[in-house]
Amino acid sequence: MGRARFRFHGELNDFLPRRQRGAWLEYGFRDRPSIKHAIETFGVPHPEVGEPPDLSAPLGDGAEIEVRPRRYEDPPDGGWRFVLDGHLGRLAKYLRILGFDTLYEAGADDRSLADAAASGRFLLTRDRSLLMRRAVSHGLLVRHDDPRRQLEWLASRLGLWPCAEPLTRCLRCNAPLEPVAKESVWDRIPPKTRLWCSEYRTCRGCGQLYWPGSHYERMQAWIRALRGAGR
Numbered sequence: 157m158g159r160a161r162f163r164f165h166g167e168l169n170d171f172l173p174r175r176q177r178g179a180w181l182e183y184g185f186r187d188r189p190s191i192k193h194a195i196e197t198f199g200v201p202h203p204e205v206g207e208p209p210d211l212s213a214p215l216g217d218g219a220e221i222e223v224r225p226r227r228y229e230d231p232p233d234g235g236w237r238f239v240l241d242g243h244l245g246r247l248a249k250y251l252r253i254l255g256f257d258t259l260y261e262a263g264a265d266d267r268s269l270a271d272a273a274a275s276g277r278f279l280l281t282r283d284r285s286l287l288m289r290r291a292v293s294h295g296l297l298v299r300h301d302d303p304r305r306q307l308e309w310l311a312s313r314l315g316l317w318p319c320a321e322p323l324t325r326c327l328r329c330n331a332p333l334e335p336v337a338k339e340s341v342w343d344r345i346p347p348k349t350r351l352w353c354s355e356y357r358t359c360r361g362c363g364q365l366y367w368p369g370s371h372y373e374r375m376q377a378w379i380r381a382l383r384g385a386g387r
């Protein structure tokens with residue numbers, strides 16, 4: 157029988173019962189489990205962990221391991237691309253408002269979510285066991301219930317604000333928007349809007365028409381307020 161000790165730091169303590177937080181925790185084992193296996197036995201999903209860097213290494217007898225959260229200082233190559241589970245519809249919409257490529261289907265099953273994560277998308281979920289799947293390498297468990305707090309927390313954790321390009325993506329289907337001439341969509345613009353608005357965009361995926369209306373102004377004000385709070 158082998159013995160090792162673990163101590164969890166920072167946000168990783170969110171996964172532990174209060175009395176275990178910040179304390180050295182004993183772990184007994186037979187055979188040679190991986191560090192990943194041991195860490196997940198405590199309820200901490202491997203994508204949340206930054207140190208030790210190699211979680212696939214076998215756990216040695218007598219090891220004392222400090223486990224620290226993963227830090228995200230730069231966006232991945234190609235920019236942030238997300239996949240969200242079915243509980244996070246509002247957060248998905250917010251991320252699309254901010255221009256992030258966000259895969260979301262209300263009825264998506266665990267398999268398809270894990271596949272999307274395996275293809276390089278960053279998984280956001282409320283389901284800890286989904287995050288523990290081997291195929292998932294990048295992801296976080298969303299801590300808060302309120303969608304606005306979820307966004308504030310996520311933006312601060314991943315440093316999202318500098319990468320945001322608000323109102324460049326379709327809220328319905330996630331495809332990019334592109335500018336379109338007013339004349340070419342004339343029939344689709346409400347007569348009152350035609351009087352004052354000259355900028356229009358359409359979705360490359362579903363064709364939805366967008367223009368900066370009062371809704372847009374409210375979103376801009378909201379984004380500014382959140383950015384201010386998130387810095």
Ligand SMILES: [Zn+2]
Pocket residue numbers: 326327328329330331359360361362363364
């Ligand atoms: Zn669309």
